[in-house]
Amino acid sequence: MSDLSLIEEIPERLDEQHIFTTKTLGFLIHPNIPTTSPTLKIADIGTGTGIWLLDIARSLPPTCQLTGFDVTSSAFLPPQVRPPNVTFKLQDMFLPFPDSEKGTYDLVAVRFVSSATPRAEWARAIENLMTLLKPGGWLQWIDSCNFSLYNSVAGTSRAACQEIYDGLEPLRSKDDIVIGLMMREQKNVRRVDKFRELGLVHVHEDVFSTDRLQDPGLQLREKGTRNIITCFLGCLEELVGVAGGWSKERIETVKGEAMSEIDQGVYHTLDQVCIIGRKPV
Numbered sequence: 001m002s003d004l005s006l007i008e009e010i011p012e013r014l015d016e017q018h019i020f021t022t023k024t025l026g027f028l029i030h031p032n033i034p035t036t037s038p039t040l041k042i043a044d045i046g047t048g049t050g051i052w053l054l055d056i057a058r059s060l061p062p063t064c065q066l067t068g069f070d071v072t073s074s075a076f077l078p079p080q081v082r083p084p085n086v087t088f089k090l091q092d093m094f095l096p097f098p099d100s101e102k103g104t105y106d107l108v109a110v111r112f113v114s115s116a117t118p119r120a121e122w123a124r125a126i127e128n129l130m131t132l133l134k135p136g137g138w139l140q141w142i143d144s145c146n147f148s149l150y151n152s153v154a155g156t157s158r159a160a161c162q163e164i165y166d167g168l169e170p171l172r173s174k175d176d177i178v179i180g181l182m183m184r185e186q187k188n189v190r191r192v193d194k195f196r197e198l199g200l201v202h203v204h205e206d207v208f209s210t211d212r213l214q215d216p217g218l219q220l221r222e223k224g225t226r227n228i229i230t231c232f233l234g235c236l237e238e239l240v241g242v243a244g245g246w247s248k249e250r251i252e253t254v255k256g257e258a259m260s261e262i263d264q265g266v267y268h269t270l271d272q273v274c275i276i277g278r279k280p281v
């Protein structure tokens with residue numbers, strides 16, 4: 001597992017990212033996955049604040065069982081404010097799940113779980129998550145790729161935002177990184193092939209650009225750009241002291257400049273990718 005997957009996340013950033021992602025995709029659970037059973041059992045891996053699961057809880061009958069797993073409990077919602085059918089459990093997605101959990105889930109969902117994962121580890125995680133599925137159960141994996149920066153006003157700079165993007169280049173150019181924020185262009189990584197090689201069927205991938213969000217009143221473009229720049233800065237903070245990493249002072253300076261650029265209309269786009277596959281019956 002990459003060290004970067006253990007970045008201390010800001011709950012508010014995750015919850016805001018949830019809104020942008022859901023608006024971009026237009027669904028929480030892919031429409032090819034049936035959700036009509038009143039006793040659905042759903043796992044959310046790397047659940048963070050559990051915001052995806054809590055949204056699901058609002059749209060499904062209370063007889064469905066929803067479990068969020070995460071390697072850290074730091075963002076878990078306290079038990080007194082959780083719906084009774086929502087549970088959170090500590091679990092590293094790379095380690096075997098308890099026997100009591102295996103083969104019991106109709107849907108295992110994963111979203112934005114790692115910043116940089118080599119293909120071998122990604123496959124290892126998928127295999128481990130497949131042990132949770134009932135025969136006929138579905139895996140849904142959501143992540144982002146293809147980040148780009150744009151001006152919206154002629155003559156303004158996007159140098160600082162670009163510097164932040166480029167600061168993560170050593171990770172992007174690492175061998176065989178396929179998933180997470182550093183995910184390469186979709187044509188190179190053959191994600192659906194990997195799902196099929198691991199035995200999943202009815203495999204399908206959708207890719208949606210954040211450019212489809214056209215709601216200036218909500219300032220989605222500006223807020224989404226700040227959100228992702230903050231996320232990238234978090235990655236750079238994790239790399240302080242690592243060979244090729246930045247100093248804290250440089251991060252602070254470039255952060256200030258980048259936020260001014262966003263004030264002047266610089267924005268980014270990215271693609272939200274959703275891959276689904278079904279465990280054979």
Ligand SMILES: C[S@@+](CC[C@H](N)C(=O)[O-])C[C@H]1O[C@@H](n2cnc3c(N)ncnc32)[C@H](O)[C@@H]1O
Pocket residue numbers: 001005006009014015018045046047048049050051052069070071072075091092093094110111112113114
């Ligand atoms: C960027 S957050 C995404 C949170 C949530 N999935 C969402 O979409 O709002 C990544 C989450 O993955 C968790 N995580 C990282 N590595 C993990 C692992 N090996 N096993 C389980 N969870 C992990 C982190 O603790 C963090 O909560």
